[in-house]
Amino acid sequence: MxxxxxxxxxxxxxxxxxxxxxxxxxxxxxxxxxxxxxxxxxxxxxxxxxxxxxxxxxxxxxxxxxxxxxxxxxxxxxxxxIFRKLKTPEHFKTFTGRRIRLRMQQKIQGVKNAIGSI
CATH class of the missing domain: 3.30.300.70 (RimP-like superfamily, N-terminal)
Structure with a gap:
């Protein structure tokens, strides 16, 4: 920020x-x-x-x-x-169990974008 x-x-x-x-x-x-x-x-x-x-x-x-x-x-x-950014631990707690799209700045094991649950 x-x-x-x-x-x-x-x-x-x-x-x-x-x-x-x-x-x-x-x-x-x-x-x-x-x-x-x-x-x-x-x-x-x-x-x-x-x-x-x-x-x-x-x-x-x-x-x-x-x-x-x-x-x-x-x-x-x-x-x-609906495409809000999760920035604080409280945001992640609020959305526990929900499906998210994760966009990483660098690839990890060849993956830069992932979809999963918190």
């Missing part, structure tokens, strides 16, 4: 958790002069449009009250989708 993404994750995780959601991932992209912050969230019963709106409001408040560097960024909030 890039430094900017780590900063944003640390800044936003607790306020988002206080609203009942988990901040799964943060992606910070630059497209020309445009800067985009993408927040991927999950909740105990999945994520709907109203949840994304609520988290967007929380994130906007936090970002506007802090460093002005984020004022001009576009903020996007969504669920991680």
């Amino acid at each position: 890039a430094r900017t993404e780590e900063i944003l994750l640390n800044l936003l995780a607790v306020p988002i958790k206080e609203k009942g959601f988990e901040l799964i991932d943060v992606v910070f992209n630059r497209h020309g002069s445009e800067q985009i912050i993408q927040l991927f969230i999950d909740g105990p019963h999945g994520i709907g449009t109203d949840d994304c709106v609520a988290v967007n409001q929380v994130a906007q408040e936090v970002l506007e009250s802090g460093d002005r560097i984020y004022e001009t960024c576009t903020l996007e909030v969504s669920s991680p989708g």
Whole structure:
């Protein structure tokens, strides 16, 4: 995770958790002069449009009250989708017994992609 993404994750995780959601991932992209912050969230019963709106409001408040560097960024909030990345031990525990696709950076015994269960 890039430094900017780590900063944003640390800044936003607790306020988002206080609203009942988990901040799964943060992606910070630059497209020309445009800067985009993408927040991927999950909740105990999945994520709907109203949840994304609520988290967007929380994130906007936090970002506007802090460093002005984020004022001009576009903020996007969504669920991680069905192809979510598992990043923490808790994520792996949540998906124990579920089928996953594993993409490795390097081949291991001639295999780079695998499908199996956690």
